[in-house]
Amino acid sequence: xxxxxxxxxxxxxxxxxQRGGSGIPGGxxxxxxxxxxxxxxxxxxxxxxxxxxxGHPGVIGSTREHVLAAMRELGYRPNSAARALRYxxxxxxxxxxxSLASTGNSRTVEAIxxxxxxxxxxxxxxxxxxxxxxxxxxxxxxxxxLAVDAVIVIMEIHLLDAGTVALPPGVHVVVVxxxxxxxYSVVDTDQADGARRAxxxxxxxxxxxxxxxxxxxxxxAGQRRTEAWRAALEEAGRPVPPPLHGDWSADxxxxxxxxxxxxxxxxxxFASNDQMALGLLRxxxxxxxxxxxxxxxxxxxxxxxxxxxxxxxxTVHQDFAExxxxxxxxxxxxxxxxxxxxxxxxxxxxxxxxxxxxxxPPQDAPPGRTVPGPWPRx
Numbered sequence: 001x002x003x004x005x006x007x008x009x010x011x012x013x014x015x016x017x018q019r020g021g022s023g024i025p026g027g028x029x030x031x032x033x034x035x036x037x038x039x040x041x042x043x044x045x046x047x048x049x050x051x052x053x054x055g056h057p058g059v060i061g062s063t064r065e066h067v068l069a070a071m072r073e074l075g076y077r078p079n080s081a082a083r084a085l086r087y088x089x090x091x092x093x094x095x096x097x098x099s100l101a102s103t104g105n106s107r108t109v110e111a112i113x114x115x116x117x118x119x120x121x122x123x124x125x126x127x128x129x130x131x132x133x134x135x136x137x138x139x140x141x142x143x144x145x146l147a148v149d150a151v152i153v154i155m156e157i158h159l160l161d162a163g164t165v166a167l168p169p170g171v172h173v174v175v176v177x178x179x180x181x182x183x184y185s186v187v188d189t190d191q192a193d194g195a196r197r198a199x200x201x202x203x204x205x206x207x208x209x210x211x212x213x214x215x216x217x218x219x220x221a222g223q224r225r226t227e228a229w230r231a232a233l234e235e236a237g238r239p240v241p242p243p244l245h246g247d248w249s250a251d252x253x254x255x256x257x258x259x260x261x262x263x264x265x266x267x268x269x270f271a272s273n274d275q276m277a278l279g280l281l282r283x284x285x286x287x288x289x290x291x292x293x294x295x296x297x298x299x300x301x302x303x304x305x306x307x308x309x310x311x312x313x314x315t316v317h318q319d320f321a322e323x324x325x326x327x328x329x330x331x332x333x334x335x336x337x338x339x340x341x342x343x344x345x346x347x348x349x350x351x352x353x354x355x356x357x358x359x360x361p362p363q364d365a366p367p368g369r370t371v372p373g374p375w376p377r378x
Contacts, residue, residue: 033076042070092122094143097154098131102248103301105154111324124148150331172334173341174327177221181345187326191221194316194350195228198270198298201352203236206360207268212243213256215272225272250279257283267361274299274306274315292359302353312355322348
């Protein structure tokens with residue numbers, strides 16, 4: 001059996017004087033501590049030491065403690081790199097993404113790291129500043145150098161959908177936030193259903209139509225929410241107001257709110273995320289348009305602070321923890337079964353959280369036609 005070793009720092013032998021700054025007579029450096037050294041001190045076989053070092057079951061508790069005590073006394077640490085090369089597994093999952101600035105990306109990365117750690121895997125993160133084919137392939141090359149077992153790609157920008165970027169074949173990979181389930185294994189929130197729930201809620205309260213503040217045009221999630229907003233209004237036979245374009249920031253929501261405050265027919269707004277909804281609330285407050293007395297507002301994400309907005313925000317809840325968990329489970333299945341990425345999309349349900357920012361329209365507003373129901377509840 002090959003022995004895994006880890007070179008240890010210099011240490012003076014017990015009872016000996018330090019010489020040459022090395023702590024070893026004659027200035028010789030201390031030899032590396034091996035499993036055989038641990039086995040000799042513990043009075044067990046090297047195979048038993050290996051099983052303890054690798055966390056394998058089948059070693060009785062007292063023997064395991066005896067071996068661990070010998071490891072501590074000798075300063076031995078298992079060589080994880082040698083073990084990884086032997087078994088062809090590094091217990092590391094790589095994450096490639098274009099931005100950590102958005103709520104969805106940062107919380108998804110947090111969930112991936114948490115669930116990976118629970119499975120005994122470390123996480124390596126590589127951000128890409130400009131989303132091009134060369135940069136994506138370069139990130140995969142770097143992941144190979146860092147010896148990861150699989151890669152999760154958070155594609156906030158829908159390059160995969162347009163065919164601009166292709167992932168290397170034969171790699172264990174899961175993609176988040178992309179309409180590429182025909183080619184890759186994809187995990188995502190059900191963006192369209194979440195947006196429909198927001199629109200149906202507002203129409204069900206009696207609003208004639210729903211205005212919309214979009215996410216960035218380059219965002220797949222934002223695009224899906226906008227498409228679902230438009231489709232829900234058309235299916236209900238309602239007018240579709242021109243959307244106002246935002247960039248996920250509260251500043252862009254504030255700018256949209258100043259414009260919408262001057263629209264006398266605007267009684268309901270669906271913002272594509274909670275930060276832009278926060279900007280809307282401020283703009284409406286400054287312009288004297290009460291929420292929800294004159295204008296109702298719905299956001300998307302259900303960030304922790306949304307329950308503390310003034311008024312508390314009605315919003316669509318995304319389960320980022322579940323998205324992260326499913327990503328990790330999918331790549332681990334690929335690793336354990338030795339398979340490449342299987343095409344298919346796994347949608348995590350979204351649901352509406354109703355708070356105080358929505359209400360029926362004011363009595364002097366243009367009447368809205370009653371919307372058939374009941375709408376599905378989250």
